[in-house]
Amino acid sequence: MIVALEGFLDAGNASGLASGDLLENSSSRVVASFEVDEFYDYRARRPPMTFFEDHYTDYDAPRLVVRLLHDDANTPFLLLSGPEPDSRWEGFAEAVRQVIEHFDVRLVVSLGSVPMAVPHTRPVQLTNHATAKRLLISTNVWAGEIRIPSSAQSLLEVRLGEWGHDATGFVAHIPHYVAQFPYPEAAAAMLRQVAAVTGLSWDTSELEQAATERRAEIGSQVADSDEVRSVVEGLEQQYDAFHTGGPNLLDGTDALGDALRETGELPTGDELGAQFEQFLAGLDQTEEDTP
Incomplete structure (x- = not known):
């Protein structure tokens, strides 16, 4: 069963895009549904609805469901998707357990994404985690213990x-x-890694084409700002240091700071903030102009 929840662990809407691609390319049917009113905070995440001229016409009710899908080889798998519960996490976990045991699920694979100081010009890094080391299929770029907000x-x-x-x-x-x-x-x-750990198979060419277009959009915006470009160059050097065994933040050396300093005088926080606001505004405009 693949778990892809909207909310806290969905920077860049990565898991949402992944689950959407799976749903778009496979017929599906709902095999389990959670009572969303038990878990959802409507005031914190108000669902959209439509007002037409003088009346309300529709309401997009949040749904937290498990669907049965099939991969390209017609192998069945389950997909749990919908909004991350805002409350009763223990009750939610117990409910998922019942689904897993009812359908005799052999492996649960969760998808998530977080914002990090990494450049868009390098391959996406993934952190692999599991309940047992035998389930891990890749080595993470860093080792250590950190306290993080839970989900x-x-x-x-x-x-x-x-x-x-x-x-x-x-x-x-x-x-x-x-x-x-x-x-x-x-x-x-993420879908490529899920395929590697589960043996499932699917075509990710549509996502990869969208990724190429997105990189071009970001590159165009970055090129318009010397300050943002210098930050991206610093992130590139930090990323490369992780993968070449050079100095990095993990061994006590501020490689990102060194990389940034090598590019010249650093902009102030206010300058960076203003540049990123312009940068994001440009991306937002591109998003609006895209059919």
């Missing part, structure tokens, strides 16, 4: 491990300066 999705994995169910997942690192915009490259990268 319903991460708590679900903890509980599944305690209940004896195998669970793994991938968290994509999204360039922080575009984290509020769709980032299809991360969606494609």
Whole structure:
């Protein structure tokens, strides 16, 4: 079963794009539905509705459901998608457990994404996590212990491990300066890893084409700002240091700071903020102009 929830762990809408691509390219039917009123905070995330001239015409009610789909080889799998629960996380985890045991699910794979100080010009990095080391298929670029804000999705994995169910997942690192915009490259990268760990197969060419177009849009905006370009160049050097064994933040050397300093005098925080506002406004305009 693939778990892709909207909300906290969905920078760049990566898991949303991934689940949307799976749904678009496979027939599906709902096999389990959660009582969303038990988990959803309507005032924090107000669902959209339409007002036409003098009356309300429709309401997009949030849905948290499990669907049965098939991959390109007609292998069945389940997809849990919808908004991340705002409350009753333990109850949610127990409900998912019932679904897993009812359908005899052998492996749960979760998708997530977070904003990180990484450049859009390099391949997407993924953090692989699991309830047991035998389930890991890749080595993360750093090792250590950090305290992070929790999520319903991460708590679900903890509980599944305690209940004896195998669970793994991938968290994509999204360039922080575009984290509020769709980032299809991360969606494609996560689906490739899900295929590797599960044996499922699907075509990600549509996501990859969208990723190429998105990179071109971002590159065009970056080229218009010397300040933003210098920051991206610094992030590129930091990224490359991780993958070449050179100095990096993890061994106590501020490689990003060194890289930025090598590009010349650093802009102030206010200058960077103003430049990024212009940068994001340009992307937003591009998004609006795209059919």
